[in-house]
Amino acid sequence: MVNNVAGDVLLSAGYVAYLGPFTGEYRAAMAEEWLRCFKELSVPHTDEPNLINTLADPVKIRSWQIAGLPKDNLSVENGVITQYSQRWALFIDPQGQANKWIKNMERDSGLDVMKLSDRDFLRSLENAIRFGKPCLLENVGEELDPALEPVLLRQTYKHQGSTLLKLGDAVIPYHDDFKMYITTKLPNPHYSPEISTKVTLINFTLSPSGLEDQLLGRVVAEERPDLEEAKNQLIISNAKMKQELKDIEDEILFRLSSTEGNPVDNEELIRVLGASKIKAGEIKAKVMAAEQTERDIDATRLGYVPVAVRSQILFFCVSDLSNVDPMYQYSLEWFLGIFMAGIANSKGADTVEERIVNINEFFTFSLYSNVCRSLFEKHKLMFAFLLCTRIMMNENQIDMAEWRYLLSGGIPVQQLNNPAVSWLSERAWQDILGLSALPNFSSLAESFSTHMRGFKTIFDSSQPHREPLPGEWNTKLESFQKLLLLRCLRADRLTHGLQDFVSAQLGQRFIEPQTSDLSVVFKESSSSTPLIFVLSPGTDPAADLYKFADVMKFSKKLNAISLGQGQGPWAEAMMHSAMEKGQWVFFQNCHLAPSWMPSLERLIENIDPVKVHRDFRLWLTSLPSNKFPVSILQNGSKMTIEPPRGIKANLLKTYLNLTNDFITSCTKTTEFKCLLLSLCLFHGNVIERRKFGPLGFNIPYEFTDGDLRICISQLKMFLDEYQDIPYKVLKYTAGEINYGGRVTDDWDRRCILNVLEDFYCPAVLNVDHAYSSSRVYRQIETDLDIKGYLAYIRSLPINDTPEIFGLHDNANITFAQNETFALLGAVAQLQPRAASSGGKAREEIVEEIVTGIAEKIPKPINVQEVMNKYPVLYEESMNTVLIQEVIR
Numbered sequence: 001m002v003n004n005v006a007g008d009v010l011l012s013a014g015y016v017a018y019l020g021p022f023t024g025e026y027r028a029a030m031a032e033e034w035l036r037c038f039k040e041l042s043v044p045h046t047d048e049p050n051l052i053n054t055l056a057d058p059v060k061i062r063s064w065q066i067a068g069l070p071k072d073n074l075s076v077e078n079g080v081i082t083q084y085s086q087r088w089a090l091f092i093d094p095q096g097q098a099n100k101w102i103k104n105m106e107r108d109s110g111l112d113v114m115k116l117s118d119r120d121f122l123r124s125l126e127n128a129i130r131f132g133k134p135c136l137l138e139n140v141g142e143e144l145d146p147a148l149e150p151v152l153l154r155q156t157y158k159h160q161g162s163t164l165l166k167l168g169d170a171v172i173p174y175h176d177d178f179k180m181y182i183t184t185k186l187p188n189p190h191y192s193p194e195i196s197t198k199v200t201l202i203n204f205t206l207s208p209s210g211l212e213d214q215l216l217g218r219v220v221a222e223e224r225p226d227l228e229e230a231k232n233q234l235i236i237s238n239a240k241m242k243q244e245l246k247d248i249e250d251e252i253l254f255r256l257s258s259t260e261g262n263p264v265d266n267e268e269l270i271r272v273l274g275a276s277k278i279k280a281g282e283i284k285a286k287v288m289a290a291e292q293t294e295r296d297i298d299a300t301r302l303g304y305v306p307v308a309v310r311s312q313i314l315f316f317c318v319s320d321l322s323n324v325d326p327m328y329q330y331s332l333e334w335f336l337g338i339f340m341a342g343i344a345n346s347k348g349a350d351t352v353e354e355r356i357v358n359i360n361e362f363f364t365f366s367l368y369s370n371v372c373r374s375l376f377e378k379h380k381l382m383f384a385f386l387l388c389t390r391i392m393m394n395e396n397q398i399d400m401a402e403w404r405y406l407l408s409g410g411i412p413v414q415q416l417n418n419p420a421v422s423w424l425s426e427r428a429w430q431d432i433l434g435l436s437a438l439p440n441f442s443s444l445a446e447s448f449s450t451h452m453r454g455f456k457t458i459f460d461s462s463q464p465h466r467e468p469l470p471g472e473w474n475t476k477l478e479s480f481q482k483l484l485l486l487r488c489l490r491a492d493r494l495t496h497g498l499q500d501f502v503s504a505q506l507g508q509r510f511i512e513p514q515t516s517d518l519s520v521v522f523k524e525s526s527s528s529t530p531l532i533f534v535l536s537p538g539t540d541p542a543a544d545l546y547k548f549a550d551v552m553k554f555s556k557k558l559n560a561i562s563l564g565q566g567q568g569p570w571a572e573a574m575m576h577s578a579m580e581k582g583q584w585v586f587f588q589n590c591h592l593a594p595s596w597m598p599s600l601e602r603l604i605e606n607i608d609p610v611k612v613h614r615d616f617r618l619w620l621t622s623l624p625s626n627k628f629p630v631s632i633l634q635n636g637s638k639m640t641i642e643p644p645r646g647i648k649a650n651l652l653k654t655y656l657n658l659t660n661d662f663i664t665s666c667t668k669t670t671e672f673k674c675l676l677l678s679l680c681l682f683h684g685n686v687i688e689r690r691k692f693g694p695l696g697f698n699i700p701y702e703f704t705d706g707d708l709r710i711c712i713s714q715l716k717m718f719l720d721e722y723q724d725i726p727y728k729v730l731k732y733t734a735g736e737i738n739y740g741g742r743v744t745d746d747w748d749r750r751c752i753l754n755v756l757e758d759f760y761c762p763a764v765l766n767v768d769h770a771y772s773s774s775r776v777y778r779q780i781e782t783d784l785d786i787k788g789y790l791a792y793i794r795s796l797p798i799n800d801t802p803e804i805f806g807l808h809d810n811a812n813i814t815f816a817q818n819e820t821f822a823l824l825g826a827v828a829q830l831q832p833r834a835a836s837s838g839g840k841a842r843e844e845i846v847e848e849i850v851t852g853i854a855e856k857i858p859k860p861i862n863v864q865e866v867m868n869k870y871p872v873l874y875e876e877s878m879n880t881v882l883i884q885e886v887i888r
Contacts, residue, residue, distance in 0.1 A: 007038050007045025008054045015051040015077070016084050021092070021201040024074040024209060056080045058239040062232070067104035070097055072213030078202050088152060088180040090140070090199040094187040095332040098204040099138065102181045106134040115139055117598060122147060126167055132175030137182045139631075142189050144182075151180060152198040185630065206332065208312050215339065216308040220301050222343045223355070231297050234290050241283045241290075248276045303352045310360045311339055313390050314367055317383070320830045321371075324379060326626040327534045330371070331634035342366050364391075365509060372514040373521065374534060374638035377645035378819075381495060382826045384502045384510045389480075392505070398480055401438055406484055407828045410434030419449045423456060424489075431488040440481060447471065455489065462809055464490040465497035479504060492816035495823060496799060511798060513649035517656075518548045521637050527579075527614050528607040530632055533621040536642035537702060543709070545586060545619060557615075560586035563593035571596070575603060575618065582613030587620050594627035601629040643687050643705070647777070647804060648796040650684035654708065655793060660785050668719045670782045674765050675715055675725075677779065677789070679734070681771060681804075682759040683708045686739060686752060689805055691815045696805070697752075698745045707738050714738075731760050755806070772803045861886050 011034055019027045031050065038045050052061075056076065064079050065071055075097070082089045091098035103111060112128045112135040114121050128135035129151070137148075144152075147168055156165045156174045165174040182199060191201065221228040255269045263269055315335050321328035342363030349355040368387065372380055392398050404410075412433035418424060436445040448455065454470020461467050465486055468474045473485070479501055486497045499511045525531050533541045542560070549558045559574050561567060571587055578585045590597065604618070620636070622628055644653045666672035687703050689696030711734045718726050718733075734740075735756045736749075743749045763769055764779060771777040780792050802811045866886050870879040 003044040004046045004049075007043045008049040010043065011035070011038075011045065011049050012051050012054045012084075016055075016081050016200075020078070020081050020085070020089075021196075021203050023203060023205070024077075024207050027074075027077070051077050051080055055084060058235055058242075062235050062239070064101065064105065068097070068101040069105075070101075070210060070214045071217045072207075072210035074207060074210045075204070078204055081200065081202055082181075085200040087198065087200045088182065089202050090182040090184065090191075090195075091202050091204045092186070092189060093183045093204040094185055095204075095206045096183075096185070097206070097332065098181075098202075099136070099183045102134075102136050102183070106136070106179070106181075109134050111136055113138060115602075116141075116145055117602070121145075122168055125151065126170065126172055128180075129165060129167065129174055129178050130172050132177030134179040134181070137180065140182055140184045141186065142191060144195055149198070206315075208316060211312040211315060212305075212308045215311045216301060216304060218336070218340065219304050219307045219343060219359070222340070223304060224300065227297050227300055230293070234294055234297075238287065238290055241286055245280060245283055248279055252276055304356065306356050307359050307363075309394065310391065311363065313394055314364065314387065317386050317390050318367070318371055321375075321379075321383070323829045324382075324826050325376070325624055327622075327624045327628065327633060327638070328374065328379075329630050329633035334634065335367075338367055338370055339363060364506070368510060369514060373516045374640055376534075376536060376640050376642060377649075378822065379826060380514065381498060381502070381511065382823050384506070385498050385823075386827060386830065388502045388505045388510075392480070397478075399438075399440070402440070402481060402484060405435060405438060406487060407824050407831070409487075410437055413437040414445070416445050420452055420456070423459060428488055435484055435488055438484075440477070441484070444473075444485075447473075458486075459489050461490075463496075464493050465500055487820075491820050492813045494820040495816065498823070499798065513644060513646070513652055513798070516639050518544060518639075519551075521639055522548070522552075522617075525617060525637050526609070527612045527616045528604070528609045530604060530618040530620055530636040532633065532636045532638045533619070534638055534640045535621055535623050536640070537623070539641045539643070539704065540706070541621060541639075541641045542586075542588070543706065549584065554584055554615075557581075557583040558586060559583060560588065562588040563590055563596065565593070567593060568596040568599060572599065572603065579607070579612045579616050582615030584617045584619060587618070590620050590622035590628060591625040594625065597627055597629050601632055604632055604635075643703075646798065647681065647684035647688060647800050648793060648798060650687060651680050651793045651796070652790070653705075654680050654683070655786060655789050658786060663786065666716050666719050668725070671725055671765060672716060672719055673782045673784075674779060675719075675730075675760065676712065678759040678764045678771075679711055679715060680708070681777060682734075682756060683711075685755060685759075685805060688800060689755075692802075692805070692807065692811050693814065695807060695811050697743075697748045699743075699748060701742045701748070703739060703742065707742075711738050725762075727760055727762070731756055734760065758806075772801070774801065774803060776801070777804050863887060 011031065014034060015027070015031070019030060022030070035045070035049075037043075052073070056079075060083075061069075061076055061079065064076075069075055069079050078091075078098070079101075093099055103113065110133045112124050112133055114124045114135060115138050118124065125135060125137075125148075127133070149155075150166055154165075156163050158164075163174045163176070164171050166172075187205065217228070251272060255266075255272055256263065259266045259269055315332070318330050318335065321330070343359055345366075346362035347358045349358055364387065368384065371383060375383055389398060389403070393400075393403070409431060412430055414433065414436070416433065418426060418429040420429075432448065433445055435441045436443075451470035451473070458464045458467045458469070469477065469482060469485065477485070483494065483497050483501060487494050502510050521531060535541075546555065546558070549555045559578060561571050561574060563571060571585075575585050577583070587600075590600070620632075621641075644650045663669070663673055663676065683703070686701075690700040714733050715730060718729055722729075731753070735753045739752060739756075740749055743752055758771070764771075767779055767781060769779040771779075776797065780789070784792075802809055805811070863883070863886055867883060870876070870882055872880050872883060
């Protein structure tokens with residue numbers, strides 16, 4: 001046993017010294033490599049040595065975990081590296097787990113928390129060093145203040161028996177109990193060698209396996225608290241028994257070393273040895289029983305692994321979204337809150353298997369709904385599709401080569417002539433040839449001629465995504481693989497295909513419009529959680545917020561300010577006042593004050609939930625900006641504000657905000673209900689026309705909800721005031737003033753007035769009036785209340801048909817193709833640098849390409865050979881030029 005100490009400690013020392021910055025997988029690979037070298041060099045070691053078994057104290061680990069250290073293996077290793085490292089630790093901590101752990105662990109020791117941006121940062125550090133307190137330096141960037149160098153290098157010296165350190169201009173006494181921790185929220189920082197040699201870099205970035213372990217612990221603690229408690233008791237009792245064994249061994253060694261003469265004659269020693277043997281036997285039996293109990297507990301815990309696996313997949317889907325838009329930031333704490341609520345609110349079951357299915361289904365949709373509130377419309381289908389495919393990838397239901405083809409197409413490996421030149425474009429044929437390079441589609445190009453009529457039916461169809469594939473392809477291909485053929489033949493309908501795919505895999509609710517309600521978001525907020533409106537151009541949530549404040553009886557306690565240059569001090573004073581009095585503060589256009597954002601971040605971080613008034617709320621608006629502080633985004637409740645996408649979503653949003661009292665308050669109730677539906681359809685129509693480009697309007701106008709609101713007010717007012725319905729007045733106020741006021745092009749003005757003519761006319765008062773030839777969009781019974789109208793609206797198709805705009809079906813093609821490739825491009829941005837199993841890393845692909853090019857480059861020309869063949873002669877000047885070129 002003693003012989004093995006050398007190898008075990010050497011491995012642990014290597015871990016502490018070198019492996020801190022790396023991921024768990026890389027650490028395991030390096031440890032394996034070192035062990036192989038140990039065997040080659042005959043270094044003695046135990047069978048499977050590791051850092052935790054060699055250096056860690058189970059009781060200490062348990063206390064760390066109580067303080068908030070995650071329970072996964074990587075985090076425990078990080079704790080041990082922190083304990084034994086000779087340099088101060090710098091934690092790469094984008095999810096804030098190390099930060100939370102240190103604050104809890106060192107709270108009783110009087111931890112000082114500071115940032116480099118603090119005004120009195122050096123004074124706080126000086127006090128911590130002088131009085132021997134631990135300090136935490138938060139949110140550092142890639143550069144550290146040069147003033148920290150003597151502290152990081154521990155440049156202390158002795159003077160008259162005291163240990164001193166020079167910090168800045170001051171010489172201060174250095175207390176031996178002083179500890180320093182540094183954390184950064186940067187997800188992938190690049191620290192210079194100079195910094196890396198002064199600190200111990202420790203990678204606290206959450207890994208899939210690490211998050212899985214944490215989530216498993218949480219779900220088991222909720223579902224089977226008895227198991228979790230038993231496991232914790234085992235850790236404590238095992239540590240206690242091991243300590244007792246150690247005490248017994250120490251006493252035996254002490255007796256043996258202090259015995260004089262023959263040990264056999266020492267009765268006291270014989271008695272102690274006998275008692276020790278009995279005690280050691282008892283402990284050994286207990287340890288064996290404890291190990292069996294632990295195995296039983298772990299076996300039961302494994303039943304809940306599917307919940308942990310699904311949840312970690314979803315977390316990394318959400319955390320990757322920041323690559324698409326800088327405002328899509330979500331913290332682990334926020335995610336865990338939804339996760340725990342999902343476990344608590346999901347339906348119970350008699351068996352573990354059923355319960356797991358219920359938790360997964362409830363939590364997946366709950367997370368989707370929460371995230372959708374803060375996504376722009378163009379990214380909602382992308383997110384649903386991403387969730388769906390990541391779940392399927394985990395179950396090996398998607399081939400990675402086919403996945404890459406869907407996102408970025410492929411390269412043909414054979415060249416065949418296009419058999420359908422009359423209707424199939426050359427680009428589409430090249431896509432089919434590229435698809436034929438994949439194993440499951442190898443015979444596609446050859447069989448195309450055989451099944452040409454079937455493929456042409458798909459090509460000409462108005463719903464190609466729902467047409468059966470010809471021949472054996474319909475049964476041979478899975479639903480995902482059929483999307484690849486749709487991409488080749490009709491890319492403009494791929495988004496519809498993706499909708500059907502998500503609906504089939506996850507459920508129809510994942511593709512239905514998600515309406516955001518201020519009251520729901522408000523319920524989830526608190527006095528220390530800001531509420532953030534993420535704007536799109538031309539939108540303003542102020543009216544909705546004032547209306548909500550009125551409902552909540554806070555209209556007189558709402559203070560607003562539009563941020564900009566010089567507004568910071570006013571905003572800060574307003575916020576402090578509101579925190580004391582329990583009022584709401586509304587800071588508009590944060591993107592216009594990027595220099596003040598760090599101050600806002602500091603103000604929000606310093607909100608003390610105990611001292612601040614519980615009614616205080618902070619509302620913020622901002623256009624997407626990479627200057628907006630990540631910590632505010634991660635810890636706030638976000639909502640995107642933009643016109644809903646599609647006529648159905650526009651109608652839903654409007655009618656959800658109306659009340660039965662309002663629609664029955666007009667003197668001409670029947671006419672008001674009919675014309676109100678017409679007006680809302682017109683509003684959706686003019687907003688959605690923008691997507692058709694010049695076919696819709698020559699200039700893309702930003703019509704807003706404000707235009708609709710004023711038109712609704714005028715409609716009610718004119719119906720109340722006039723005996724007959726004043727169509728001319730209604731058309732003039734809506735077409736020339738409210739909507740027309742934004743229109744600057746004469747042809748667009750003519751267009752909008754003609755469109756309005758179809759919606760503001762006597763014909764719409766007929767109960768059987770249809771706004772489109774298919775009668776999908778029609779007038780309905782006027783005796784219905786809001787619920788009746790909402791039921792009709794929910795029955796409308798998710799995707800608008802061009803007929804409601806008075807356009808041909810082909811008007812959609814260009815817009816739909818652009819939408820498809822924008823969606824695939826956004827998903828491609830979220831792909832990791834290295835593909836999953838079955839794919840090659842980007843570096844491998846680049847290396848292959850470079851190797852291929854290198855093979856085609858001719859070898860260097862032998863200059864001597866050329867000189868012999870074409871000697872430099874006066875009469876042959878071309879030979880001279882040739883030799884010079886060859887030398888170059």
